[in-house]
Amino acid sequence: MLTAAQRLRRSTDFAAAVRGGRRAGRGAVVVHLTVPVTPDPTTSTSPEPARDTDAEQSSVPARAGFVVSKAVGNAVVRNRVKRRLRALVRERLPELPAGSTLVVRALPAAAEASYPRLGADLEAAIAGARAPRGRRSR
DSSP states (O other): OOOGGGBOOOHHHHHHHHHHSEEEEETTEEEEEEOOOOOOGGGOOOSSOOOOHHHHHHHSOOEEEEEEOTTSOSHHHHHHHHHHHHHHHHHHGGGSOTTOEEEEEEOGGGGTOOHHHHHHHHHHHHHHHHSOOOOOOO
C-alpha cells in the first residue's frame, strides 16, 4: 500500500501531471511523469537570499495516482488491475526524484495482462518518460 503522502487524490493534481508531464505508453499502460525543475543557483536574479531548495524538494516524496476506466472491465477486473499497478509502482517509486508526480493510466489490454507483463510495460513506460527528449528525424 502506498502511504498517504505518496498518493494523488485531487483532480487538480491529476490534471497538472497529465497536462505538464512527459507521456509514454508501452503495452498495457500509459504513464504521465512530472519531474520538478531545480533552478540553477548560479543564475539568481532575485535580491533575496537563495533558499535551500534541495532540502525543500527532498522532504516531498514522489507521488503516484492511477486511472483505470470502465473500458478496462467490470469492477472486479478494474480493482485487480489497480492492486497490481499499485504494488508495481510502490517498488519503483523510490527510484524517482523527490517531488515527482506519476500518473499511471491502464489501457483495456491491462485486464488480460499478467503481473510480470504489467511490470515490464510499466518499467518501459517510466524509462521512456524519464529519457531526455531527442530530436525527431523527418
